Amino acid sequence: MIELHGAQTGNTLRAVIALEETRLPYEVHKVDLAGGKHREKPYLDLNATARVPTLIDRDGPGGKPLVLTQSNAIMLYVAEKSGMLLPPEGVERVRALEWLFFFVTDVIAPSHQAFFLGRDPAFEGVEESKRRLEERALGMYEHVDKQLDGKRFLAGDSFTLADVAGYTITSSFAKQVPPSLLHVARWMTEVSARPAVKRGLTAFR
Numbered sequence: 001m002i003e004l005h006g007a008q009t010g011n012t013l014r015a016v017i018a019l020e021e022t023r024l025p026y027e028v029h030k031v032d033l034a035g036g037k038h039r040e041k042p043y044l045d046l047n048a049t050a051r052v053p054t055l056i057d058r059d060g061p062g063g064k065p066l067v068l069t070q071s072n073a074i075m076l077y078v079a080e081k082s083g084m085l086l087p088p089e090g091v092e093r094v095r096a097l098e099w100l101f102f103f104v105t106d107v108i109a110p111s112h113q114a115f116f117l118g119r120d121p122a123f124e125g126v127e128e129s130k131r132r133l134e135e136r137a138l139g140m141y142e143h144v145d146k147q148l149d150g151k152r153f154l155a156g157d158s159f160t161l162a163d164v165a166g167y168t169i170t171s172s173f174a175k176q177v178p179p180s181l182l183h184v185a186r187w188m189t190e191v192s193a194r195p196a197v198k199r200g201l202t203a204f205r
């Protein structure tokens with residue numbers, strides 16, 4: 001059985017939506033971030049970075065238990081374990097990885113940095129730095145719109161890890177993405193309607 005330890009945050013949502021899409025059985029373990037439980041034992045023994053999510057697979061590789069941190073590594077692990085969310089070969093697989101890393105490094109990373117800067121109002125120039133980081137992330141959406149022109153999902157016909165990563169971060173600043181980007185809007189509507197995505201969005205509430 002798989003356990004997913006997390007909270008209602010973007011990083012946990014990526015992992016839980018991936019689990020829901022694969023239909024692998026798993027249990028939700030809520031970590032009380034507001035109460036600081038992620039900075040205390042026993043959680044720290046699982047994830048020394050004191051962050052969520054963390055996955056435990058009691059039946060990991062070789063039948064041995066596995067503890068795994070990093071939301072994107074968790075997505076990749078459940079994709080490989082289930083044989084879903086990542087085409088086994090060919091151009092669609094390569095495109096899925098390309099667009100997964102695009103979102104992780106070019107959109108999610110600057111937007112997380114902006115979020116953490118926003119929590120440090122004492123830092124001089126915080127508003128301008130935050131604005132520039134958000135602008136950098138949002139500036140990528142014309143490129144996303146072009147990719148989705150004529151494609152159902154980011155890598156082609158199949159829904160992949162790239163769509164999970166793209167969807168979770170895009171939902172978090174949906175109001176800032178220009179509505180004129182029609183392919184992005186159409187893709188967001190289709191992904192939002194997926195039953196597994198709906199279940200994932202509420203699993204940690």
Ligand SMILES: N[C@@H](CCC(=O)N[C@@H](CS)C(=O)NCC(=O)O)C(=O)O
Pocket residue numbers: 009010011012033038050051052053069070071072
């Ligand atoms: N690179 C990590 C980042 C994890 C992360 O930053 N998680 C945040 C929630 S979205 C967290 O646990 N924050 C708690 C804190 O900073 O105290 C991943 O992708 O899993």
